[in-house]
Amino acid sequence: MILDGVSCEARAGEVLGILGANGAGKSTFLRVLSGEVPPVTGHVNLDGKSLADWKPADLARRRAVVPQESALRFPYRVIEVVEQGRSPHLGRPAAENERAVWAALEAVGLSDLAERDYTTLSGGERQRVHLARAFAQLGEFSGNAHGQCLLLDEPTASLDLRFQHETLRLVRQFAGVGGCVVVVLHDLNLCAAYADRALILARGQRLAAGSVNEVMTEKTLAAAYGISVRTHVVPDSRPVFSVK
Amino acid sequence: MIIAAGVAVLLVVAVGAGLTIGPVQISLTEFSRILAGWVGVGAVVDGPAASVVTAIRLPRVVLGLLIGAVLGVAGASLQGLFRNPLADPGLIGISAGAALAAVAVLVLGERFLPATLLAHALPLAAFAGGLIATLLIYRISVRDGHPVVATMLLAGIAVNAFAGAATGFLTFLATDQQIRDLTFWSLGSLGGATWCKLAIGAPMLLLAIFVLPLAARPLNALLLGEAEAGHLGFDTVRTKFLVILCCALGVGAAVALAGIIGFVGLVIPHLVRMMAGPDHRFLLPVSAALGSALLVGADLAARCLVAPAELPIGVLTAAIGAPFFLWLLVRSRGGAGL
Numbered sequence: 001m002i003l004d005g006v007s008c009e010a011r012a013g014e015v016l017g018i019l020g021a022n023g024a025g026k027s028t029f030l031r032v033l034s035g036e037v038p039p040v041t042g043h044v045n046l047d048g049k050s051l052a053d054w055k056p057a058d059l060a061r062r063r064a065v066v067p068q069e070s071a072l073r074f075p076y077r078v079i080e081v082v083e084q085g086r087s088p089h090l091g092r093p094a095a096e097n098e099r100a101v102w103a104a105l106e107a108v109g110l111s112d113l114a115e116r117d118y119t120t121l122s123g124g125e126r127q128r129v130h131l132a133r134a135f136a137q138l139g140e141f142s143g144n145a146h147g148q149c150l151l152l153d154e155p156t157a158s159l160d161l162r163f164q165h166e167t168l169r170l171v172r173q174f175a176g177v178g179g180c181v182v183v184v185l186h187d188l189n190l191c192a193a194y195a196d197r198a199l200i201l202a203r204g205q206r207l208a209a210g211s212v213n214e215v216m217t218e219k220t221l222a223a224a225y226g227i228s229v230r231t232h233v234v235p236d237s238r239p240v241f242s243v244k
Numbered sequence: 245m246i247i248a249a250g251v252a253v254l255l256v257v258a259v260g261a262g263l264t265i266g267p268v269q270i271s272l273t274e275f276s277r278i279l280a281g282w283v284g285v286g287a288v289v290d291g292p293a294a295s296v297v298t299a300i301r302l303p304r305v306v307l308g309l310l311i312g313a314v315l316g317v318a319g320a321s322l323q324g325l326f327r328n329p330l331a332d333p334g335l336i337g338i339s340a341g342a343a344l345a346a347v348a349v350l351v352l353g354e355r356f357l358p359a360t361l362l363a364h365a366l367p368l369a370a371f372a373g374g375l376i377a378t379l380l381i382y383r384i385s386v387r388d389g390h391p392v393v394a395t396m397l398l399a400g401i402a403v404n405a406f407a408g409a410a411t412g413f414l415t416f417l418a419t420d421q422q423i424r425d426l427t428f429w430s431l432g433s434l435g436g437a438t439w440c441k442l443a444i445g446a447p448m449l450l451l452a453i454f455v456l457p458l459a460a461r462p463l464n465a466l467l468l469g470e471a472e473a474g475h476l477g478f479d480t481v482r483t484k485f486l487v488i489l490c491c492a493l494g495v496g497a498a499v500a501l502a503g504i505i506g507f508v509g510l511v512i513p514h515l516v517r518m519m520a521g522p523d524h525r526f527l528l529p530v531s532a533a534l535g536s537a538l539l540v541g542a543d544l545a546a547r548c549l550v551a552p553a554e555l556p557i558g559v560l561t562a563a564i565g566a567p568f569f570l571w572l573l574v575r576s577r578g579g580a581g582l
Contacts, residue, residue, distance in 0.1 A: 034471075056478070059477065060475065063475070065475040070468060071327060071470075071472075073328075074327075074329070075517070076521065076522055084465055087461065087465060088477040
């Protein structure tokens, strides 16, 4: 059993951060949420309807996933990768699909690299291509993201400082217009800075869940990671963490 | 667009040359008169030239077109499915599995099957052999939804070796006449083309040629990863099932009709990808067309290079394809691709 009795709720307009040590079940949990792995017992609901009851194409228009690392080894152009995000929208007018693709490229700052060969990009650039693909999948990157879910598995793992923050800022912005975000993060400070709520997993079980301030305590984090963590509470701001 | 037009021109030239050039030279005008008479829109032309065209060259060129198309499109689809540019029906053992089953029918069939059934049992057995090899390779080389390339190629070596050994054993059992037929399987030849054989094999070949391109979009998504394709709303299980079945069907029929013709499925999709990128919506149909052109051209060369004798076409495609394969390996060494 990889996950046992983990329950949580991700809400529209919120970023839910998932924390936990290596092997705690974070990625598996995300795979269950995305519908990739059906739970043995229990259920995942979107809009009160079990994922199993969603048509794959309908689900794909409402939920996008940014993988930790992509298996793509073929020399697609960047724009071709992002266009794949429009696969569930092939019935829409071509102009609308094209607009969505360019808006997504614009949002992640890759418009200039649209014609580049994906396989020649750096790890960070590749990560942003997949983020753009997810935005393109969910619709035009503007206005209203109500009812749409974005799942990300360690999106900042291969990014430098600037793009870590730019990526999470985009994710935050997506939640700001009504989107629902679930993001697996390793960095406590990034989680504290960008998530509204956090779910902490340990050995496949839920250690704690709730608002970032409630959950990310020295005691819980020590239990989750097996190392002492110090919380620095900054007045009127989010907490900052360091290792003792 | 230019690439598609270029491939179309190449195809027309190859077909024209394949029909008119040979030990009996036939001019294009004479050829068109014969063809018109044959299909019933002109006066029927008799004589040796007419029978060369209608009974020998035409079925041979049609067979070359179909088999070249199947090998090209099956190679391209398998490479998409395995997410690996080195997947080739010959390299990973599909052709060898199909050939083994065909040889088994050829050698043992005469003892158990009536002669009328034998002609039909051959392509079916080849299909079954190809299918078993494909499923085996896929099951062995895919772990947690990720194909492991080294495993795929090593498993291909094992399947090829096993099929080779079993074929060798069957050769041991075979009569002298059967051994002559068996060499045909291992080296490949379009020389056995007749309308009758085509009628049996063509439906399987055509099915693969026209159904595989329907999987273009899901194959595009599969290049991102199996989970990613699922997240985009594609039914990946159905796509895999469709591609494996069609490839086994097409390659099985191709092997039953013409033996093992290697490297076409590897080289052709590579050339197309180098010119036009990996989008399967373009890659699959153009690989089929270029495969047709190449095989009809290679068959022409096989007939003419050592005339009046004939080179087995598999010898030619391997002589061109194997160095190309080595070049690919050297070029991509250190790259992320392999």
